[in-house]
Amino acid sequence: MIDINILVIEDEEKLLNLIETYLIREGYFVLKASNGSRGFDLFYDNKVDLVILDLMLPDYDGYEICEQIRNFSDTPIIMLTARSSIDEKLNGFSKGADDYITKPFSPRELVARVKAQLKRYNRIIKDDIYKHMNFKFDSSTSSTYINNENIDFSPGEIKLLYYLILNKNITLPREKILERVWGEDYDGDIRVVDTRIKRIREKLVCAKVRIVTVRGIGYRWEEE
């Protein structure tokens, strides 16, 4: 499965750990920062899929960070704050936050909002089922069905499959696939991608979906 990384920037340690617990329970990977500066570093050095950002931090104002991130990234940002007036809310949105949670909040609320944002961004998320014609992929159990028959894929194949489905109808360059599926530190032959695509294709022959080759670029998941 492709890991989903959530960066939480929050100075109150207890709350930080609490949030972490909830998110980990949902299967997300959590990056923790207790101040804005550290948060930045983590954001730059990792693939971050969503940011949960406290408004009041020891070093920076949450708005500043939000603005900074928005200068070069569309990663969804959820603001976290004790203040709850309408004014503040508007301010947060205008700075580019995608959602806003006021403390105190329930774990359920947090998780729901996180999922909502990820879904908006990615279309498909954990615990979702992708289906097209006779092909079905259940991301919560990583099982694949063709004509309601379970088809086995290896762990690596599932990872690639999932990534392709997440980006259906979008052409993915080999480099990008390699970075996301194999990881940034992998430095072997780039054509492992081809080999793995081939292995997946073998199992998709009867499915009404296919992986098309985009010469000179990479591959694309296409629905028939």
Added chain:
Amino acid sequence: MIDINILVIEDEEKLLNLIETYLIREGYFVLKASNGSRGFDLFYDNKVDLVILDLMLPDYDGYEICEQIRNFSDTPIIMLTARSSIDEKLNGFSKGADDYITKPFSPRELVARVKAQLKRYNRIIKDDIYKHMNFKFDSSTSSTYINNENIDFSPGEIKLLYYLILNKNITLPREKILERVWGEDYDGDIRVVDTRIKRIREKLVCAKVRIVTVRGIGYRWEEE
């Protein structure tokens, strides 16, 4: 896709080479200058899509260069500096810089900001869709559709197609096409352009757009 050239003006050689490495890894072409004067020359003599400019150079102040460039060009400029006070930041922006990076910075930050600027600048079509009548070109996926049917073009054909669309209704001389699409160092027969145009035309027969020949000069993308 058309090559993207980034001009880096930075006197610290190690940093210069480091930046080059990151950018090349992302598929950009890099022009290096270790002082302002040389930077100017490179800017004039090349098609530059973005400038990364150190604030402190042996011969000129980065602000001066920024102003100079702004006198006749909107090419995005990213300032690079060790200083980080708000004042400096404002100064940089007011002189026409589009973004600002303070040292030290992570590779990811650099690349992210470069991408953000290029995206903003190339609004015309990058990640955008060109459409006229029954013809559609999606630059983010490099896909072409005629009557909503996907038409395959080869990588080279896409490159030329894209360049023509970017300059629609403008007559492009062969020499210019050759320089931009084939690259400056290509030194084969100039008539390759004709051949490739022909191949594109074959696929455009049903489209309500066409490439017209301008005798003695070159070609022009024309909407019917």
Added chain:
DNA sequence: AATTGTATGACAGAAATGTGTCAGAAAGTT
């Protein structure tokens, strides 16, 4: 008609992708 510029088809070398095989790694069993 002569001259100049462009279109087209064929071809061969180049480049990218597909595929089978193999050996080492990882995971699972006894």
Added chain:
DNA sequence: AACTTTCTGACACATTTCTGTCATACAATT
């Protein structure tokens, strides 16, 4: 631990597609 099975990346070779060149045909201009 020893063994078996599966997974996975590397690599070589086959296949497909691309692309520049060139010769010839065609069109425009004088």
